[in-house]
Amino acid sequence: MNMDFAEKLQNYRKQKGMSQENLAEAIGVSRQAVSKWESGQSYPETDKLIALCELFQVSMDHLVRGVQSEQQELPLGSNVQTTRYRVHYEYKSKTTWFGVPLIHINVGRGMYVAKGVIAIGNIAIGTVSLGLLALGGLCLGVVSAGLVSLGALALAILLAAGGFAAGFVAAGGVAIGVLAFGGLSIGVYAFGGLAIASRIAIGGYASGHIAIGDAVRGAYTLAIQNDDFASIHADQVRSLIAQEYPKMWKPLLEWIVAMFRG
Known part of the structure; x- marks a missing residue:
């Protein structure tokens, strides 16, 4: 029975593309223990048998006693395993x-x-x-x-988009980033329904050093009229930003200015 188990263990391990080290790490034993199991020198304890069955998705009866497994053979390189509870x-x-x-x-x-x-x-x-x-x-x-990153919860070094997003550029229901766009946006530059920024905030409620929106709070504020951002002249925005941030990246400056009436 041990040799039959040993052969099956080795075959299943190879089918999954695992080395003895990989298998040992997956179930919490040493590589030497796996080597002894596969050579028939020793036999795993019950908890390790259960772990092996879970890993290979076979019944213990099949692995130990040779009862027919519910696995189906597939082309080399692929493996589908089906049980009553799991695919x-x-x-x-x-x-x-x-x-x-x-x-x-x-x-x-x-x-x-x-x-x-x-x-x-x-x-x-x-x-x-x-x-x-x-x-x-x-x-x-x-x-x-x-x-x-894109997801319900998205975290990224460069660009994150999702329900909650955090990244250099973040867009989402809640967005946190250097550039943040969202229902609630928090960043160096923030744009959204509720925008909170260390530098420039633009939104329904805007709070920042420069704040532009319906309700504004900051060192420098521009309040829009009738929910129309075009009510603020682009030259006002350009002049204010140039005054406070003369070294601001020009493409970003032009993009912000383009939101307003020329």
Whole structure:
């Protein structure tokens, strides 16, 4: 029975593209322990057997006693596992980039992690990542964090967009950034329904060193009339910004000025 288990363990590990070190780390044992299991020198304890069954999505009867599994064989490189309660699909491309799979898809009911240049998974980590939790370069997920992030909760170094967004440029229901756009926006430059900025705030309610909007609060304020930003002349805005921030980045200055009547 031990040799049958050992062969199955080795086969399932290889199907998932895991090394003995990877498997050992996943279930909390040493690599030597996995090596002994696969060579038939020893046998895992019950809690480790349960962890193995969860990882490979097979029943203990199948793994230990040889009862028919509900797994289905698929083309090399992909793996779909189905049980009464759970469906799992994984694909890992053979093509790699600096040792990382070009594409890794790992999804199902549970916490499955995909790591690749392009990663799609419940948890996705990659240059381009898509998942409930997405981490990396370009990220799309319910919770996303990376260089550019889109999600219900988006955190980014450059651009973040979502229900709650934080980044250098942030856009969302609640936005926090150097440039912030949203219902509630907080930043160095803030634009939105409620805009709070250290420098320039523009919105329905605006609070900043320079504040422009319906209700304004700041060192320098310009109140719009009849909810019409065109009621403020662009030259007023340009002159005020040039006075307070003479070294302001010109494209940003021109973009702000363009919001008002020329």
